[in-house]
Amino acid sequence: MPRLASFLVVLLPLLLSAVRAAAHSNGGxxxxxxxxxxxxxxxxxxxxxxxxxxxxxxxxxxxxxxxxxxxxxxxxxxxxxxxxxxxxxxxxxxxxxxxxxxxxxxxxxxxxxxxxxxxxxxxxxxxxxxxxxxxxxxxxxxxxxxxxxxxxxxxxxxxxxxxxxxxxxxxxxxxxxxxxxxxxxxxxxxxxxxxxxxxxxxxxxxxxxxxxxxxxxxxxxxxxxxxxxxxxxxxxxxxxxxxxxxxxxxxxxVYATLNSSNTSTSGPVQSTPFVVNPALPTMYFLNMTGISVGGDLLGIDPSVFAINDADGTGGVIIDSGTTITYLAQPAYDTVRAAFVSQIKLPLLNVTDASVLDTCFNWPPPPRQSVTLPEVVFHFDGADMVLPLPNYMYSDTSTGALCLAMAPSVDGSIIGNFQHQNFHVLYDLENSLLSFVPAPCNLT
CATH class of the missing domain: 2.40.70.10 (Acid Proteases)
Incomplete structure (x- = not known):
């Protein structure tokens, strides 16, 4: 029996080490x-x-x-x-x-x-x-x-x-x-x-x-x-x-899952595959297929969102470190035109380069009721329906309503302003980005 006890004393740490290693390799x-x-x-x-x-x-x-x-x-x-x-x-x-x-x-x-x-x-x-x-x-x-x-x-x-x-x-x-x-x-x-x-x-x-x-x-x-x-x-x-x-x-x-008690999600989980850009392999590129404003799919040429095979420019990145979304200039111009035509408010002449440039004048109280168009980002296999606070910013000091997007001379970036109150999962093993609306302020 003493020999067995000594054997177990030696064996137990090895077993625990093996269990930890197995848990690590199995996603535990x-x-x-x-x-x-x-x-x-x-x-x-x-x-x-x-x-x-x-x-x-x-x-x-x-x-x-x-x-x-x-x-x-x-x-x-x-x-x-x-x-x-x-x-x-x-x-x-x-x-x-x-x-x-x-x-x-x-x-x-x-x-x-x-x-x-x-x-x-x-x-x-x-x-x-x-x-x-x-x-x-x-x-x-x-x-x-x-x-x-x-x-x-x-x-x-x-x-x-x-x-x-x-x-x-x-x-x-x-x-x-x-x-x-x-x-x-x-x-x-x-x-x-x-x-x-x-x-x-x-x-x-x-x-x-x-x-x-x-x-x-x-x-x-x-x-x-x-x-x-x-x-x-x-x-x-x-x-x-x-x-x-x-x-x-x-x-x-193991805690990164959209089907747990981490957050109280609402709506179905949607997933879209990552796209590899050989020129910039670190970045998380997505296949964006279009944008809808006010229920209308905008006439944006799909090539606007594509990666240039010759030099790796262009494409669409999802990025935690960029705040507002930047759209390639042709896409931004089309989105801006849709907002100007659908929002019945005067367009402000913005000259300050540090702020957003698609802003509308919302008169002081008593303010008129205004209908703002819904925005949907379409990806390969997934639609990201943006809540109003995820694409419109209201400046309470001036009454301006601004589109939280800006133009880019090359490529597009989906910024974290648009990720607000979404639970976003990066699954590298299956090369998928998944997301679902969630009240992120709940502890």
Missing amino acids: FGFKATLRHVDANGGYTEAQLLARAVQRSRARVAALQSLATSLPANVITTARILVRASEGEYLMDMGIGTPPRYYSAILDTGSDLIWTQCAPCLLCVDQPTPYFDPTQSPTYVRLTCSSPMCNALYYPLCFQKVCVYQYFYGDSASTAGVLANETFTFGTNTTRVTVPSISFGCGSINSGALANSSGMVGFGRGSLSLVSQLGSPRFSYCLTSFLSPTPSRFYFG
Whole structure:
């Protein structure tokens, strides 16, 4: 019997380890987290919140378009992730190291790299927490130049046999440092998980701004992204109303499902396949087939939404880091014309570039009743029927009613303003985006 007991003492940890590994590989791994808007608790007015978000979104779109048009010309530009570090919209907390030090990071579905600023910092920008100090964590390991994750970088560099990364975010922000492995902690108290050997960038030379965060966490489709490294290829979010102080919710792995008690959904779940753009494989492209306004399918040529096979430009991206939706110019012009013809209010002459440009004058109280047309985004196999707050913004200070969309010179981006109060699921294993209306402010 003592021999058996000793055997069990040795065997039990191995069995538990095997069970954990099996649960991880079978999709049993996951966590829940909250998302905070980067401008939450900033004391901004509604108009200021919108203006700041529009400004960030325009910079993000400009960076994406610059990247897409320059890709064939210079191999170094392939290292450029699609956004500036200052242009994210939602923050997620995560712990780095042993013991974990907690940081807020910009969640970005448009890039892959996970990174934070590290001490000693040669050139760093302000952040709300101290810089991560790798010398204080025994689980920190710098990666060699021959490591697979180093080779996954768009443009890996090598210095004294250590893997060095450099990422550019648009024109004015960048991060550079050592690529390393470290233990990360994710989730809330009830679903907190600790995962070893997550590859991340320990940045010692950084420029730009971080929008109240301490770095970025990429949820793109590349091997360096968190969703790829954790090996449970599904995540979802439920974004509260743009002007709501209530945090949004995020689900990963086993918790990322639209058929659970996560949210009280309404209506059927709809799904549409992701489309791979070889020129920009990190991004989540969709096959958009049309737009309806006021029940009328608009006469937009399908090629307006298509990816250009020659250079990868064009196409339609769903993106958590862009606020308003940007439509390729021909599509935007058609949508704008439909609104102008269907809304019986005077069109405002907007000259301020920081705000929306399709705005109507709604006279002061007692205001007349006005009928606003319904908007539907049509995708391959799915229709996203937008609630009124997801496409019209009412400026209470001026009475203006504005379409929360803008024109783009290349491609289209479905922004998070249109995701409000939808539970949106990214299923990478089946290459599907699914969504269903849900009251995201419910806890």
